Amino acid sequence: MFTMLHSQQADGYKLWLKYDKIENSELLNEYAEIVSSIYFKDDNDILKNAKKEFSLALPQMLNKQVKYSSNISSDNSLIVDVYENLPNDLKDLVGNDIEVLTDEGFIIKSLTYKKKSITIISAKKNIGILYATFRFLHLMQTHKKLKSIDLVDSPKVDLRMLNHWDNLDRSVERGYAGFSLWNWQKLPEYIDQRYIDYARANASIGINSTVLTNVNANALVLTPMYLEKVEALANVFRGYGIKVYLTARFSAPIEIGNLETSDPLNPEVEKWWSNKVAEIYKRIPDFGGFLVKANSEGQPGPQNYGRNHVDGANMMATALKPFGGNVIWRAFVYSEHDDTDRAKQAYDEFLPYDGKFKDNVLVQVKNGAIDFQPREPFHPMFGAMKKTPLVIEFQITQEYLGFSSHLVFLPKLFEEVLDSDTYQKGKGSTVAKVIDGSLYGNTLSGIAGVANIGTDLNWTGHPFAQANWYGFGRLAWDPDLSSEKIADEWLRATYSNNQDFIEPVKNLMLTSREAVVNYMNPLGLHHIFDTGHHYGPGPWVDNLGRPDWNPVYYHQADANGIGFDRTPSGSNATEQYASYLEKTFNDINTIPEEYLLWFHHVPWDYKLQNGNTLWDGIALKYQEGVNDVTHMIQTWDNAKPYLNDSEYNEVKMLLQIQLKEAKWWRDACLLYFQTFSKKELPEGVEKPTQSLEYYKSLKFPFAPGIRPQWD
């Protein structure tokens, strides 16, 4: 029925901020009592936005208007203000809790004040109040008891960033949810409501930084015409505690500055960047800084002038320092003149620079050493680079994970990486501790996620991809959160609080990442995607300009076996890990099987732990992936009673694409690998319905997310 379809449109747009009416009367009474009289100071933009959120959410959830008082009085059931504005007797009651907060932290506490039970929301700074507001409303949305709440929370990571790979023509590199939110043509005058709702969504999960432009950068964004537009966005985002960053094209001094060089040690170049930075801060006093991809995949950089990454990063850091800005320098580099295993190159290149970067430089490292595969071992730079704050870069957009057609709950992947133990400072030296700065005492810390957000009505293309945006933000706030808790929170805020719905669907989410590993890249296989667009399988591809762009380079299948030997008999990439891990990975008997073919070239008849041969094991894993998706569909079908037609149909259609494509992956990969193994498919694996030639013939020239040709 159309009524439902229409309302669902709006629902998808609202993300996890739906604020549905609460039907449970007990909860309703509890909440109504808590907010029966609110003191909420809103004398600045951030607090105004916080109070607006209250005014939007409470009447919807509680189905009644809410009363605000203009002074703190004994009538108030809820008091919301920053610590320094509280009356002294209230300060005394919460002082200890406030003390432990960071500038972004907050408290939400039930206490007895003037002999009355009240709730207080407070923080050191305005932004803490905004974060607390969203958390408080979220707790109501997810039907948590609030009567005796005692919540003291601060983010563990400083920079919680989205990276938008958005081009000025509004195409989005690796974007699968439509096109760029930034309507440059109508900026600065026209402020799309989407900018505000984007900021609300981010603030609700604690994201505090956004890089508006693609790392494959265009210098034009640094010209006055575009800076005026960036300023308009920054003005919106500031009220939600979000700082704007831009990508800085290293050759900008030549392209837009009329200089003949962009040599970082050239005084004219240094001056140009200093002036440019001053120009930006004049417009945007809280500008975050630059994200730079240099000397990587064709981007210009300091090496064009015989300089190195430290020279480049420090030159920009010097320009930004007086204004409090940061340089975030990407470590995703590999040289076209170096045939070393690509997995080793970033470590080799950057480790010697440890300790040489200025203190406002962070080095941003992808979660794994190759490129956002369904599964990779953690990047060996984590833990090894001890004096430099490392930002971990996750990809929320699903470049190698089925685009926005596949349901894959990525917090499971993020959690796996963050929980990985680097052993670099003994057992327990997890990636999370490297990132939050606690392992080596860094003064700056950061987590970045390549955004999966676009102009699609539901923002992310797949309704469940909203959970990846949500989960990224939650993990950036607290890298120790469990993916299970995140799935639970998101499902409740997005779909339903009904436990009979949540349990099976949460399980579906938590198993979905292993499913995609199984049907795409089991047992440590990686980078066997079709050329350019990375849509679908292309393990046979061997014709690209560089060896390490070709899938055959990564799987190394031959008559004997399959897998990339990264032990001492091969590229010895294992040497970049702490010695305990190096040994574990080198030994085929101790290596976790999920990384087997990442590190070892293994004979087809090698016996896996479960007794299967490698060939049978690979084939059965592919089949298992397909079976996983079939099971996901069953789970979704069973959840139908808890969904409206549109909610049900939307995901069902997408799951059917996922099933079709899972089978495509299985059939194409197995047929191809079979040309080496010469072995039959084991029992339990469905026979392919098409020939290998058919799969090889498939071409997708207009698959979304391809790097634009002007670049």
Add this chain to the structure above:
Amino acid sequence: MFTMLHSQQADGYKLWLKYDKIENSELLNEYAEIVSSIYFKDDNDILKNAKKEFSLALPQMLNKQVKYSSNISSDNSLIVDVYENLPNDLKDLVGNDIEVLTDEGFIIKSLTYKKKSITIISAKKNIGILYATFRFLHLMQTHKKLKSIDLVDSPKVDLRMLNHWDNLDRSVERGYAGFSLWNWQKLPEYIDQRYIDYARANASIGINSTVLTNVNANALVLTPMYLEKVEALANVFRGYGIKVYLTARFSAPIEIGNLETSDPLNPEVEKWWSNKVAEIYKRIPDFGGFLVKANSEGQPGPQNYGRNHVDGANMMATALKPFGGNVIWRAFVYSEHDDTDRAKQAYDEFLPYDGKFKDNVLVQVKNGAIDFQPREPFHPMFGAMKKTPLVIEFQITQEYLGFSSHLVFLPKLFEEVLDSDTYQKGKGSTVAKVIDGSLYGNTLSGIAGVANIGTDLNWTGHPFAQANWYGFGRLAWDPDLSSEKIADEWLRATYSNNQDFIEPVKNLMLTSREAVVNYMNPLGLHHIFDTGHHYGPGPWVDNLGRPDWNPVYYHQADANGIGFDRTPSGSNATEQYASYLEKTFNDINTIPEEYLLWFHHVPWDYKLQNGNTLWDGIALKYQEGVNDVTHMIQTWDNAKPYLNDSEYNEVKMLLQIQLKEAKWWRDACLLYFQTFSKKELPEGVEKPTQSLEYYKSLKFPFAPGIRPQWD
């Protein structure tokens, strides 16, 4: 307040199908009585969709559930069914009205049946019921009395078509409302709710054909991979009476058919197209046919093989004929080897072919002979080409009208063209009569509009651009409708029925088109837009590859005067019009002043009808355009009490862009033309704030809607 902003998002998405609750209790009672018991047969997809629309709309407008009966009974207050299913006594009552209907027409009538007042909605075919349903609901939305309704209506034009200039990468050539609705990547499995709502919107205004792809065509859409996706869209649209057309790239037999030629007289080529057509109809039995841009602006065509347009069109027509499909062949051609005034070339090329096309060929002609300018005299082919059905092509998207930032109510432009008298069969031979086929008795007729629809939440970028989509559909249904009536209908359905709101805002709409003519191209000036993107003024541009791509070619400004001489002393384009018009246009004393510089090169000190010199007159017209926009802003400000914050702000921000750009047009054009006239600006014209060099320096490499580079 966010509540409003949120609801407005949904409102923009809903277009003119908002179905707001009716507050007027008298009307509410009248309507409630009419629909108190409904018989609505829905035994096929079209009727199901009609009934769904009832079920969506009535409960919202009337704030109560509506009762349907499964048989016609004496209880029924409203009976909805096709004529042949009606009981005989009812048939007798409406038979005469039904008889005059076309297959798409309908009746909505109050009558006395079995001594009871009832309303009947009937038609010859299901599609008529669907159209009647939307009209009936629209009449309620716009608060019309329905108690004694007697409406008998049929469309006057057969093919009421949207042309989407949508590329397979989802960019939209000349698109300013985001990107293509067609998410090829997720088709055929994923049916976006937008496809359904797009079809609903079109059906509600009688649009019955859609060309999914750009006239600058890509042959890939004719491959099975894409045809499967087209089929999925056709399956959705069929239920709303909409036929799908595709653009056919003339060289497709080479590009996807492995042939070495696409010579239309080559038997292999003929066979290839016949097979391709059969393949399409197997998937889409009601496929509409092909729209073809051939031998124009670099597109391949029959002339590549020494053949002509008739050869090309008839070859495709032969392939389509057995299945009932049409060829729509575009007449927008101009030769790179011909330096004849471009305004003359299409006429010269096509007139000799009149009578030579097969009967399922229509020739599609732009409304004017140049290219969708703010104002053009009607294309001389209209009325002159007597034996060939001509489809008029309007541009709903605002390529030359300020993109989606300028409020320009285009039905005013469409009406001006349709009402133009060609005099080709004596006085009263209007373009409308040529197009609806009544002038020459054509058996096929059509109106096409280049769509302004994209992925923007509100579909068209500017909220008022929705009125251009709406108005196009209404005029395609009835080319004699007044733009005033259309504005009234649209405002009521979209914003408010309050007369105090409607009158001034309707006036704003009706004057908006003259405003844009004034501040961009007054007195017959044309094609003085900046290169490529056509964003903003570029009258100085003189460096493009062909003379007739350059603004200087079109305005011919020099020390003596300005304007393009199309009289016998010049290109003699006037000879292509009927002799009465030819004389009128040739004589500077009789030519309507709005076409003055279109047809005449006029001295700067020529006296206009109001006594001003031409130079002063041009300058004052530019100023008048700016003043018009200032006045529009005042009108909008006065309308604020009738709008919610978000409705008000959205349009206000856009009007401010429009004002800024109107001034830009005025200043840039006058500064440039002043270099020829050497005269001061007259009193009343504001002084430019920037230099001519400044305006010339502006560059917009990422302006939206540019033709993609892969083409």
